[in-house]
Amino acid sequence: MLIIKLKIFLFVIFFLFSGNFLLAQNSFNGLVTEEITSKDGKISVFLPSHLPQGKTISGTVFSEPEDEKTAKKAKQIENLAKYILKIGGEIIQSSGIFTLQLPELEQTVLQVFSPENKLLRKINLALSNPEIQSELYIPKVVRSGAVEKVEGNFSGDILKAKLLIDEQPVDVLAGNESELFFKTSEIETGRHKISLDYEKAVFEEDINVVDYSLQAGKLNLKRGESTYIDVVVEGLEENKEPVLLNISNQTVGIVALEGGENQSILITPEKVDNSGIWRKRFNVQSLTSGSFSVSTNLEVPKKNKKPSDSNVWENLVLTGKRAKIVHE
Numbered sequence: 001m002l003i004i005k006l007k008i009f010l011f012v013i014f015f016l017f018s019g020n021f022l023l024a025q026n027s028f029n030g031l032v033t034e035e036i037t038s039k040d041g042k043i044s045v046f047l048p049s050h051l052p053q054g055k056t057i058s059g060t061v062f063s064e065p066e067d068e069k070t071a072k073k074a075k076q077i078e079n080l081a082k083y084i085l086k087i088g089g090e091i092i093q094s095s096g097i098f099t100l101q102l103p104e105l106e107q108t109v110l111q112v113f114s115p116e117n118k119l120l121r122k123i124n125l126a127l128s129n130p131e132i133q134s135e136l137y138i139p140k141v142v143r144s145g146a147v148e149k150v151e152g153n154f155s156g157d158i159l160k161a162k163l164l165i166d167e168q169p170v171d172v173l174a175g176n177e178s179e180l181f182f183k184t185s186e187i188e189t190g191r192h193k194i195s196l197d198y199e200k201a202v203f204e205e206d207i208n209v210v211d212y213s214l215q216a217g218k219l220n221l222k223r224g225e226s227t228y229i230d231v232v233v234e235g236l237e238e239n240k241e242p243v244l245l246n247i248s249n250q251t252v253g254i255v256a257l258e259g260g261e262n263q264s265i266l267i268t269p270e271k272v273d274n275s276g277i278w279r280k281r282f283n284v285q286s287l288t289s290g291s292f293s294v295s296t297n298l299e300v301p302k303k304n305k306k307p308s309d310s311n312v313w314e315n316l317v318l319t320g321k322r323a324k325i326v327h328e
Contacts, residue, residue: 041065052130054104056156082115133178144211161198189235210235221286237276250293258283
């Protein structure tokens with residue numbers, strides 16, 4: 001039996017090469033990560049994708065040395081601290097949270113300079129009209145280890161935000177006038193209490209932290225063979241919000257997926273067992289020999305919102321050649 005456990009964000013990657021530097025842009029759930037990789041290591045800048053003209057925003061910079069050897073690692077950390085980052089005309093720190101006011105223009109730039117003040121990278125950032133999110137919103141279900149967001153009417157300065165889960169501080173990564181981005185790192189699945197004290201926004205309520213995985217009996221099939229895919233969602237105990245599982249056969253013509261090649265299954269509270277787990281097995285029938293691929297994602301539809309506004313979690317891809325496979 002083969003088990004696939006992927007904990008990677010669904011993202012779009014763009015690669016640009018320049019000398020020894022590599023730029024990659026990752027976008028997930030409204031948070032953009034600009035990554036600049038050099039011989040000393042990687043600098044990651046977390047920004048909201050919505051950058052409001054003339055408003056205050058916050059982001060985070062992380063520096064990660066390339067070498068794990070103690071002596072080289074220490075030197076690389078020292079070197080990375082000397083890189084200079086600017087957004088517009090403002091210098092932002094090379095590690096930790098930064099806050100700045102954006103210009104009232106259609107775009108600005110993120111610039112990265114070497115310790116010798118040589119321009120290494122210039123990244124255009126599109127600015128948009130400010131938004132006012134008058135109603136405070138936090139998803140009742142959040143994904144373990146993923147980036148989530150609170151919506152409301154904020155100043156954009158995340159240093160003023162106190163966000164806790166079970167009385168423990170949560171990593172706040174970025175924010176603007178209507179969004180606060182945080183990451184649910186090292187939090188077990190199940191029922192938890194979340195609280196926020198952020199200027200005029202104060203609340204406390206229960207949420208569910210969930211996770212899910214795919215499991216396949218076999219990935220490479222001969223013509224006429226059949227196998228199964230099990231999807232398991234855990235952490236749904238006492239949850240009152242429905243979640244939506246989407247599953248799609250990426251190799252139509254090679255295998256047939258029971259129930260249809262593209263399916264959306266609403267997981268309502270009554271379908272969850274007493275331990276907070278939902279399970280479903282999909283049978284797979286081979287039409288021709290070869291490896292097959294099936295992708296899934298999980299989302300929480302917002303009430304009174306369009307489907308495109310749903311909180312969509314990472315894509316799990318089960319595929320013979322690209323998946324991380326653990327033999328059990």
